[in-house]
Amino acid sequence: MSTSTKFHYTQTSMFSDLNADIVESVLGEVWLETQLQLQSFASLPEAELLEKFRLAFGDRFEEQAALNIIEDWRNHNWEGLSPIEFVDNTQFRGAFSRETNTIYFSEKLVRDTVLQFETVEDINSDNQYIQAFVAVWLEEIGHSVEAQLNEEEIAGDEGRILAAVVIGESYTRDQLKQWQQEEDQNEIIINNQTINAEFSVVEDDLYGLLTGPVARWGNVNTIGGVNSVETTPVSISGSSELPLVITYSFMTTVPNYYDIDGDSVNVDGNLATLLQPFSEDTTKFIVDALKLYSDIANIQFQEVDETANGGEGGTLNFGYAFLTDQMGMSDAAGLAYTPSSLLEFPYSPNFDKKIGDIWIDRNETNFS
Known part of the structure; x- marks a missing residue:
């Protein structure tokens, strides 16, 4: 790596069937977002940074060595980051090996991300696949940093903790x-050779949270993330668990990710017409309903404007319109997009942006 903020990609036969411009732009966006995350993290107070490093890497490292790494991140100096290599391996999404001092990304990770975009203009850092790739990269950077700080591998998945x-x-x-007890080291096969490595496995919770049909549910800007309400990861000495923060919003206009024909909105299987803002009374019913969940679960709901998150609103986004069934089923009082709904509407345009949207029929007057 270098001090340059541009990711230099040379087309390889592994991705020769993909659009080279999109591949380069996707990797460039992932790299840029990874830099921004590290720079933002490095701007924290020194004592707080060292505490977070101890969470991930134990307390045997030299503080000055850790501060030198952090200073590099703060000053946009990426020379200390391990080089990367793309490999055809289904054992992992990302891996790091002390033996080669190299970070490995699987072909599948790259392909899954690149295939989300039809043009270069579509690529943006808010996309959940971009965010997931960044999370994997940060995890492997965590593994490589641990190799710099500790001569011997410590117990636990330090990369996962650093990414968090x-x-x-x-x-x-x-x-x-x-995480501190997990064993994430094993043998992997690279270029027909077996080496020891730490890696991010396919079923890992961080990647699973951020990818697939989960949309805003995985966005760090909405659920307990750095740009949501102010939350601080719990420390070892803490005594309580932090609440899960879920944002919500109310539509006053139709989000731009829906197909609109006149005054009709294509809400898969239904047409929504004559969207109108919720009244003060109906809004209160919804807020009271959310409170019922907060009363019995460790969840905190926070209202945000419908323009938040790039125009996608909160994690839950409520719309109020006349719903007309188009599938021969009985009329519904409401409908909602959930991740599992992708099985029912696999070709729905912009489906990932709709998840979390809840539509209530204006004919439904009994909110109690």
Whole structure:
């Protein structure tokens, strides 16, 4: 790596069937976002940074060595980051090996991300696949930093912990304990050779949270993330678990990711017409309903404007319109987009942006 903010990509036969401009732009966006995350993290107070490093890397490292790494990140100096290599391997999405001092990304990780975009103009850092790739990169950077700080591998998944504290992900004491006890090192095959490596496995919770049909549910800007309400990851000495923060919003206009024909909105399987803002009374019913969940679960709901998150609103986004069934089923009082709905509407345009949207029929007057 270098001090340059541009990711230099040379087309390889592995991705020769993909659009080279999109591949380069995707990798460039991932690299840029990774830099921004590290720079933002490095701007924290020194004492707080060292505490977070101890969470991930134990307390045997030299503080000055850690501060030197952090100073490099703060000054946009990426010379200390391990080089990367793309490999055809289904064992992992990302991996780091002390033996080669190299970060490896799987072909599938790159392909899954690149295939989300039809043009270069579509690529943006808010996309959940971009965010997931960044999370994997940060995890592997965590593994490589641990190799710089500790001569011997310490117990636990230090890369996963570093990714969590850099991104600003909320977690509980039990989750932290699990990560600190996990064994993420194993043998992997690279270029027909077996080497020891630490890696991010396919079923890892961080990647699973951020990819697939989950849209805003995985966005660090909405659920307990660094740009949401102010939350601080729990420390080892903490005694309580942080609440899961879920944002919500109310539509006053139709979001631009829906197909609109006149005054009709294509809400898969239905037509929504004559959208109108919720009244003060109906808004109160919804807020009271959310409170019922907060009363019995460790969840905190926070209202945001419908323009938040690039125009996608909150994690939950409520719309109020006349719903007309188009599928021969009985009329519904409301409908909602959930991740599992992708199985029913696999070709729905912009489906990832709709997840979390909840439509209520204006004919439904009984909110109690």
